Amino acid sequence: MRRIPALAASLVASMVVAAASTVVVAPARAGVQVGKDGKGETVTLVTHDSFALSEDVVAAFTKRTGIEVEILPLGDAGQIVNQAILTKDNPLGDVLFGVDNTFLTRALEAGIFERYRSPALADVPAALRLDRRGRVTPIDYGDVCINYDEEWFADEGLTVPETLRDLTKPKYRDLLVVEDPSTSSPGLAFLLATVAEFGERGWTDYWAKLRDNGVTVVDGWEQAYYDEFTGGGAGGDKPLVVSYASSPAAAVVFADPPIDESPIGTMTGSCFRQVEFAGILAGTEHRAAARRLVDFLLSPEVQADVPLQMFVYPAVAGTPLPDEFTDNVGTVDDPYTMAPGRIGAQRDEWIREWTGTVLR
Amino acid sequence: MDRHRPALSARDRLGTGIAIAVPVVFVALFFAYPVAAILGRGLAPEGQVDLEPLRRVFTDPTLRGVVWFTVWQAALSTVLTLAIGLPGAYVLARLRFPGRSLVRAMVTIPFVLPTVLVASAFLALGVPRSLGAILLAHVFFNYAVVVRVVGELWRHLDPHEEDAARMLGASRWRVWWEVTFPALRPGILAAATITFLFCFTSFGVILFLGGPTRSTIETEIYRQTTRFLDLPLAAALSVVQLSAVVVLLWLVARFERAAVPRRLGAAREIEHRARSLGDRLLLFGNLAVMAALLALPLGVLVARSLSPPSGFGLASYRALSELRRGSTLYVAPLDAIGNSLRFAIAATAIAVVVGGLAAWAGVRGRSRWLDGLLALPLGVSAVTLGFGFLIALDEPPLDLRGSQWLVPLAQALVAMPFVVLLVAPVLRAVDPRVREAATMLGASPARVRRTVDLPIAARALLVAAAFAFAISLGEFGATSFVVRPDHPTLPIVIYRLLGQPGDAAFGAAMAASCILMVLVAAAVLAGDRARAGRHGEF
Numbered sequence: 040m041r042r043i044p045a046l047a048a049s050l051v052a053s054m055v056v057a058a059a060s061t062v063v064v065a066p067a068r069a070g071v072q073v074g075k076d077g078k079g080e081t082v083t084l085v086t087h088d089s090f091a092l093s094e095d096v097v098a099a100f101t102k103r104t105g106i107e108v109e110i111l112p113l114g115d116a117g118q119i120v121n122q123a124i125l126t127k128d129n130p131l132g133d134v135l136f137g138v139d140n141t142f143l144t145r146a147l148e149a150g151i152f153e154r155y156r157s158p159a160l161a162d163v164p165a166a167l168r169l170d171r172r173g174r175v176t177p178i179d180y181g182d183v184c185i186n187y188d189e190e191w192f193a194d195e196g197l198t199v200p201e202t203l204r205d206l207t208k209p210k211y212r213d214l215l216v217v218e219d220p221s222t223s224s225p226g227l228a229f230l231l232a233t234v235a236e237f238g239e240r241g242w243t244d245y246w247a248k249l250r251d252n253g254v255t256v257v258d259g260w261e262q263a264y265y266d267e268f269t270g271g272g273a274g275g276d277k278p279l280v281v282s283y284a285s286s287p288a289a290a291v292v293f294a295d296p297p298i299d300e301s302p303i304g305t306m307t308g309s310c311f312r313q314v315e316f317a318g319i320l321a322g323t324e325h326r327a328a329a330r331r332l333v334d335f336l337l338s339p340e341v342q343a344d345v346p347l348q349m350f351v352y353p354a355v356a357g358t359p360l361p362d363e364f365t366d367n368v369g370t371v372d373d374p375y376t377m378a379p380g381r382i383g384a385q386r387d388e389w390i391r392e393w394t395g396t397v398l399r
Numbered sequence: 400m401d402r403h404r405p406a407l408s409a410r411d412r413l414g415t416g417i418a419i420a421v422p423v424v425f426v427a428l429f430f431a432y433p434v435a436a437i438l439g440r441g442l443a444p445e446g447q448v449d450l451e452p453l454r455r456v457f458t459d460p461t462l463r464g465v466v467w468f469t470v471w472q473a474a475l476s477t478v479l480t481l482a483i484g485l486p487g488a489y490v491l492a493r494l495r496f497p498g499r500s501l502v503r504a505m506v507t508i509p510f511v512l513p514t515v516l517v518a519s520a521f522l523a524l525g526v527p528r529s530l531g532a533i534l535l536a537h538v539f540f541n542y543a544v545v546v547r548v549v550g551e552l553w554r555h556l557d558p559h560e561e562d563a564a565r566m567l568g569a570s571r572w573r574v575w576w577e578v579t580f581p582a583l584r585p586g587i588l589a590a591a592t593i594t595f596l597f598c599f600t601s602f603g604v605i606l607f608l609g610g611p612t613r614s615t616i617e618t619e620i621y622r623q624t625t626r627f628l629d630l631p632l633a634a635a636l637s638v639v640q641l642s643a644v645v646v647l648l649w650l651v652a653r654f655e656r657a658a659v660p661r662r663l664g665a666a667r668e669i670e671h672r673a674r675s676l677g678d679r680l681l682l683f684g685n686l687a688v689m690a691a692l693l694a695l696p697l698g699v700l701v702a703r704s705l706s707p708p709s710g711f712g713l714a715s716y717r718a719l720s721e722l723r724r725g726s727t728l729y730v731a732p733l734d735a736i737g738n739s740l741r742f743a744i745a746a747t748a749i750a751v752v753v754g755g756l757a758a759w760a761g762v763r764g765r766s767r768w769l770d771g772l773l774a775l776p777l778g779v780s781a782v783t784l785g786f787g788f789l790i791a792l793d794e795p796p797l798d799l800r801g802s803q804w805l806v807p808l809a810q811a812l813v814a815m816p817f818v819v820l821l822v823a824p825v826l827r828a829v830d831p832r833v834r835e836a837a838t839m840l841g842a843s844p845a846r847v848r849r850t851v852d853l854p855i856a857a858r859a860l861l862v863a864a865a866f867a868f869a870i871s872l873g874e875f876g877a878t879s880f881v882v883r884p885d886h887p888t889l890p891i892v893i894y895r896l897l898g899q900p901g902d903a904a905f906g907a908a909m910a911a912s913c914i915l916m917v918l919v920a921a922a923v924l925a926g927d928r929a930r931a932g933r934h935g936e937f
Contacts, residue, residue: 088884088895088898110884110885111883111884112884114625117625117626118625121624121625121626121628122786122789124628125440125628125786125789125790126789126790126793126800129793129794131789131800145628219611221622221626221627222611222622222626256610256611256612257528257610257611258606258610258611261897261898265905266522272902272905293903293904387627394461398611398612399461399612
């Protein structure tokens with residue numbers, strides 16, 4: 040019995056000490072050094088786990104500029120934004136890449152970025168430049184869409200659904216797997232697509248119908264695509280999955296043994312556009328180098344590299360696309376979109392309503 | 400002057416002081432401070448404590464559901480683990496059969512495997528994400544706790560009382576109920592509390608096997624922190640969880656103290672061959688359970704690693720070093736193995752030094768609050784600690800963000816309670832008469848320590864080191880929050896591979912899992928050999 044007071048006392052004591060020391064205001068940062076060109080510096084790129092570039096592309100940048108790039112993936116798109124906000128007073132890196140339009144407002148409101156307009160921005164379509172004040176730079180975009188297993192639909196003699204409304208029809212019962220928007224970025228994008236289509240009033244009814252029609256919800260994209268989807272290779276039994284317009288291309292690139300034509304198709308009427316941005320983290324001590332890194336992300340080399348490394352479209356118009364990509368990514372002419380401000384204001388509330396409608 | 404306890408010299412007292420100070424400072428710096436920083440940010444964002452989020456945890460129906468689910472799934476998991484583990488404990492403690500020590504060591508391996516690996520094994524077996532999968536995985540992980548904690552007591556229980564009862568005409572059932580069970584009760588309670596503690600704070604199992612509708616306090620902390628950035632709510636949930644864990648740890652300490660058998664029988668006299676029909680049924684029944692529950696999922700991993708789509712063979716092992724070569728985040732598998740070993744060695748060194756000192760100081764001072772202090776990290780979610788590191792250890796001289804040292808530090812925090820658990824009872828069991836004899840013969844306290852305590856402790860420390868090493872190798876949760884992406888450990892590589900497209904990546908994940916399993920098994924087996932059937936509560 041005597042142990043508890045001692046344990047509690049030591050715990051409380053250490054917490055008090057710790058709390059006291061957190062209250063002490065962090066000393067003001069030393070003056071920002073702005074080198075002319077950042078040569079010889081190391082610049083840290085905070086990004087998400089899906090980030091990928093060819094090693095030689097990055098090496099060429101270092102060779103040309105003398106700037107070393109350290110890549111620091113810290114989770115998925117939502118997590119990196121939250122960590123950047125938490126560490127705002129003492130940022131983890133100099134540039135953040137991977138904040139998308141679904142989390143953009145949270146990042147901008149927290150003031151984690153400083154302004155920078157890259158000269159290369161001129162070649163980026165206006166539709167992608169979602170922050171007028173120039174705090175973030177669009178680097179790539181992609182579409183979250185429903186993918187279908189072509190062979191499955193052919194075998195069953197079933198027509199492929201074309202619109203979101205089709206998915207509530209009895210003939211598509213128990214065929215769709217989606218991701219939980221509270222834990223998954225494509226899951227959130229698909230939720231936003233339904234809000235864009237059915238409006239503030241109608242979207243919960245739509246999801247109630249999906250639920251009654253046997254929609255399956257899983258936590259993350261990997262689980263949905265690899266485990267539940269019939270085209271994912273692990274014996275799933277759902278021929279419809281919320282994934283990406285580029286998934287058919289990925290299926291060709293990663294096929295073993297190689298194949299020519301993708302077994303997976305895209306429901307182009309179900310797509311929500313995601314734009315990925317890079318921004319310079321406020322408080323960087325390597326401003327010049329950080330700017331050159333942002334320029335680099337919009338350079339022709341990187342822009343040409345992103346389709347097959349990250350399976351997204353380059354933001355710079357006119358960038359040549361590899362054949363495996365163009366042959367297998369269905370053109371999405373008119374995806375659903377939504378203003379970042381509206382997403383930011385209501386995202387958490389929509390997720391809560393969605394959870395209440397679909398899961399409980 | 401008290402003959403038995405010679406007055407402590409100043410040097411001696413200094414030694415004890417250091418032995419207490421090291422673990423206290425370590426826990427304060429690398430655990431209490433970061434955790435308090437992140438909780439402080441959540442509970443007192445404007446410098447003023449706001450208890451509203453705490454109220455929400457108990458009034459919001461969704462959150463109340465989360466708390467309730469956390470409790471009952473842990474309780475159910477504990478009951479199931481006991482029901483399946485107790486017969487196993489008997490078999491491994493009392494029956495002699497060929498290969499027993501190997502089986503006993505193998506049973507321990509699941510306990511130190513990373514959740515991500517086990518989850519993929521269960522999914523590969525075709526177990527659907529469900530409550531059943533959660534319970535099954537919890538039994539899988541904690542079976543060893545029951546077998547080892549209860550088994551250790553059972554092995555040393557004096558058999559004469561049972562024999563006497565039997566001779567006086569008591570039925571087998573009555574002997575169990577009135578003699579054996581009461582004697583085992585403290586061990587059973589200790590095992591149950593430890594199991595409950597692990598299931599209560601379970602993270603990976605719930606996340607990977609539970610599906611989206613199931614959330615425990617631990618996964619909810621993760622969701623609220625990483626998704627909604629609702630730090631106040633996350634902090635409130637952490638406080639609730641930590642309070643529950645403090646109570647649980649206190650219970651564990653109580654039960655453990657009672658779990659030391661009053662009269663120890665030598666294990667060799669008690670154990671016997673399975674001659675009777677009942678014993679044989681028990682033996683083969685339990686071996687079958689162990690095979691189905693423990694060996695089958697791991698066997699599936701091995702099978703999947705050897706059967707990639709291109710046909711039976713080692714293609715998946717080759718793919719490990721080829722997948723995504725040339726991409727910026729490519730890490731050669733041999734490097735990952737090297738990282739795992741390096742981090743685990745550092746973590747083991749920290750855990751053995753800090754945990755060993757705590758055990759020694761605790762035994763000397765006849766108090767166990769130090770044990771409790773070192774066990775606290777088990778009750779704090781990895782995301783809380785990870786984010787705490789981020790915002791607390793960010794100024795020189797302790798700017799550890801992005802430092803490779805965070806990995807062994809985090810792993811050591813996880814392994815330390817087990818070091819204490821393995822070392823303290825051995826030190827406590829040193830026969831005081833040996834020390835007295837040494838003192839009487841003129842040995843100084845320092846010499847007594849060197850010639851009596853140290854040799855006995857050395858073996859226990861070796862066992863603890865092997866176990867800490869295995870835990871560090873398999874640690875996933877805390878590591879995933881502090882690891883540097885260019886220096887991943889094997890569990891991190893497995894997790895990454897599972898998230899990559901294609902059958903080749905899946906096969907490579909299975910291959911990496913098998914390599915990890917072999918390393919962990921080797922560490923556990925080495926520890927068991929060093930133990931050679933003596934002491935320790937785990």
